[in-house]
Amino acid sequence: MTTPEIALFDASVGDTAAERNFRRALDADVTVFKVSESEFPEWPGADGSWPYDAVVVSGSQTAVYDRESWMDTLVELVRDLHELGVPMLGVCWGHQLLADALGGCVAEMDEYELGYRRIERYDDSPLFTGLPGEFLAFESHSDEVLQLPPGAIELAGNEQSCQAFSLGPTFGVQFHPEYDLETAREVAEDKRGDVPDATVEAVLADITTERHAETEVVTQLFDNFLAVVERVTGQQVPAVDD
Helix, strand or coil: CCCCEEEECCCCCCCCHHHHHHHCCCCCEEECCCCCCCCCCCCCCCCCCCCCCCCECCCCCHHHHHHHHHHHHHHHHHHHHCCCCCCEEEHHHHHHHHHHCCEEEEEEEEEEEEECCEEEEEEEECCHCCCCCCEEEEEEEEEEEEEECCEEEEEEECCEEEEEEEEECCCEECCCCCCHHHHHHHHHHHCCCCCCCCHHHHHHCCCCHHHHHHHHHHHHHHHHHHHHHHHCCCCCCCCCCC
16 A cells, blocks of 8 residues: 655745645655755756645635745646646645636635635536535635636635636645644634634634534545555555545
């Protein structure tokens, strides 16, 4: 049995829960690169070789259209990896970065989307195997994928924005399937000043053990992504305990 090797591109700024959350969520060997601090893996070889089976791109407190120097490097790298057919999963900012890098468009929203929101599936993608047609997930974003890359398929959405897409073995999800209860509370508190205090208080009041338990089904998404990695690379993904 071979455990998949995942490169986590941590785009969060400063000391965050991103690495902890993704290590918990991914049943794989995870190597972290703090790309927001210009820490990158080696580039793929001329023969297309690369030491990792797949990529996960985290969220970030930045905007993809800010185009800091590390973002330009990340865009070049994910474009090369996409061309090589390396499976990639972007979450929140990562979803936006992948869409933008591959020819889509990201723009600022009129209203911050924060807290638990209902999301509707539009497509029977392998990324959503085992998930219901509508599910609950935690959101925290003020930008959105306004236009998908050419050839991409919109997999899920809500009244606010595109919530998921695929383009070959590249996937993006706007919501946060990796968040635990503690992270949801920390993120909501951190939005004071960006959204009205009344909104923050309402979101915090909604972050309960019972409410968060409704989002647990969404963590299946990570196992589904690893199953895609298995099909693409021929790796055998460890069985998931019932």
